Amino acid sequence: MTTLQDQLTLPNGTVLANRIAKSAMSENLSNKTHEPTPVLINAYKKWAKSGSGLLITGNVMIDSKALGEPMNVVVEDKRHFEKLQEWANSVQETNTQLWVQINHPGRQAMDQINNVLKAPSAIPLKSKGRKKATTKIPEALTHEEIEDIIKRFGTTAAILKEAGFGGVQIHGAHGYLVSQFLSPYANVREDDWGGSLEKRARFVLEVYKEIRKQVGPDFPIGIKLNSAHFQKGGFSEEDSMKVIELLSEAGIDLIEISGGTYEAPAMMMGNRKQSTKEREAYFIDYIEKARAITKTPLMLTGGFRTVSVMQEAIASEELDVVGLARPFTLFPNIGNEILEESRSNFGVNINKTGVKGIDGMMNIIWYEAQIKRLGLGKKPNLKLSAWSVFFNYLFLIFKFKLTRK
Template sequence: MTELKDKIVLPNGSIINNRIAKSAMSENLSNKNHEPTNLLIDVYKKWAESGAGLLITGNIMIDSNAIGEPRNIVVENRDNFEQLKAWADTVKGTETKLWAQLNHPGRQAMEQINPILKAPSAVPLKMGGRKNASSKIPQELTENEILDIINRFANTSVILKDAGFSGVQIHGAHGYLVSQFLSPYTNIRKDKWGGSLENRARFVVEVYRKMREKVGKEFPIGIKLNSADFQKGGFSEEESIEVVKILSKEGIDLIEISGGTYEAPVMMGKRKESTAKREAYFMDYIEKARKVTKTPLMLTGGFRTPEGMKEAILSDQLDIIGMARPFTIYPQIAHEIFEETRLDFTVNIKKTGIKAIDAMMNIIWYEKQIKRLGQGKAPHPNLSPWSVLLNYAWLIIEYKFLKK
């Protein structure tokens, strides 16, 4: 698998040592003060030994008043700087890079965690998790609040750079705040932040520019971008291609492609028949994106066999293979790919048979596997979904009622 071992040079001159990357997953492993824990750090020590060229953290929130999940990490100041340094140091002595993913949930957050929602527009989220009808409608962000969030992205990126992370990634996919600005479904503003695609893309462009201003040209900045929202009236594939052009012109270093939101979670569902043979979910899109940009492209979603990964790289349509869930069950995954000691990295989670619960399992089952890795335990492919659900329910109760 020599093709997967090739290095890639990013636009700013940074080097990623091979073509295998761990994409971001929700770890949910902060302490009650939303600081990195030793358990989380031990997980990344494990993944640093995987042989991957790049690890991207789960979403790090930039604002303690805008948290998506009960145990998200928040970095808005240097209060937890020593723990951040320890986290960044997990890849020391390896050839693996560690990037931090920066995020703001916008309207997409649990009521128990984030009772007051702020978003580009007052468009409610059409999914469970918020019982009070009025709490489902987010408050429209003011101009000053938008500018504050832009500065927060930049502030957090500087802190993480100083802590020793190898780069940062803007989370612009899956229905969080950046993708809410991009989508005409969730952004119905009439000012300079809404309306035309140019206006809707203004937020992510200004976030990138402010981050670049603060971290300098030599520090990598990437983005995770939806190929489309897959919602009626939402962010389309054609618009996504235009945003790829815009960000490429701005000089972004890596564009990771995914798709969907938690209202329309295609990133967790079945692949199109036209792409199933090539494993990845969004191969049709990536071929179109490659025609409009020379910026390195990372594709995440669906890769499970070394042969499929090799064919994707040889196609010259993408540069980096992104995987997430397989890293929870196969923590030595890159070594196994390169040495061809395992030919399939399929993950089949156990389910309850209850649709609403099993939708949650697509996240919390893997969070439990991540926690096992941090505890020094082996992955448990047959882990009971009911035990996972009970554990997560306790986590919510603990957060809401026992938080100091």
């Protein structure tokens, strides 16, 4: 019977020490030049000692002109190469792999900090929370711009490999650019990049191929993929299954399953029917179907809180890796505690303001504040004020906008 303690060998031969992974979370801990900061690196040094087999960073942008958050790390050339090496070395002398999630936000770039938004089609974002609804209509990408973005994904991955990171993950979920191309709601193109699912999936497959060409066969490439977008006319479960088949055939090393977009944030809320609550994992029904069509290792993220449920999920062999995100911010030694069975539950209760519009943001920025505490050498604070987090975030946006003028 497979257990959380067991190693996992990926298709390219890379070995994960166990079945516990930190899924990507927004850290928002770069600076005005978008390099890794000591605070960010120190947070990963802390997590490197957590006993987990895999750490996946928050999204690193491939283009400084397309930012998801004001303080994203950007890797588009080697200008911060030494800092990248330092970040990659944060897991030295451990059995933990450190992968970088690489991303382009497309229309989901914050219009407060980006002068121009680019997307597959000129369809604006209608969302809540930090990615606020906007009247700004994105510009539809030209064929040449699409080719440039594909090349950028490969260049970024090659730089990260040279810096010493263990792998990369393409962010293909949560409504960012790859996800936008896959969605018939966001992608209404009538050329070779839109229309049928095969054409909508062309972008992600070309991104994968370009990365593989630049990093070679032995460097792990994963993807975070939506089970569905949970919105009318969007990327469906049937579409997602087909994309899994296409990526598996192409040779991807690890597929992480999530769901939703900022317009329909299932990655935050999940499927809350009673049976799902009891099993904790938001997208477990989907991954059972995915297991039937692919032998590629599958990672499931969203909802896991108790060790017994994690163990049962791995023992079922319907998934290969348990992904955890928010619990890492409050239980930084979580991998060891799971494997040693010194703690059985990792429930998290976020502090909120009571104002609906603001509390949507808390699902991200309250945890970013906890990551910053870790990077500053402080302990997590379960009583951290939501209002202080909110006003600190507003100040960050204001200060960033001043530096961009």
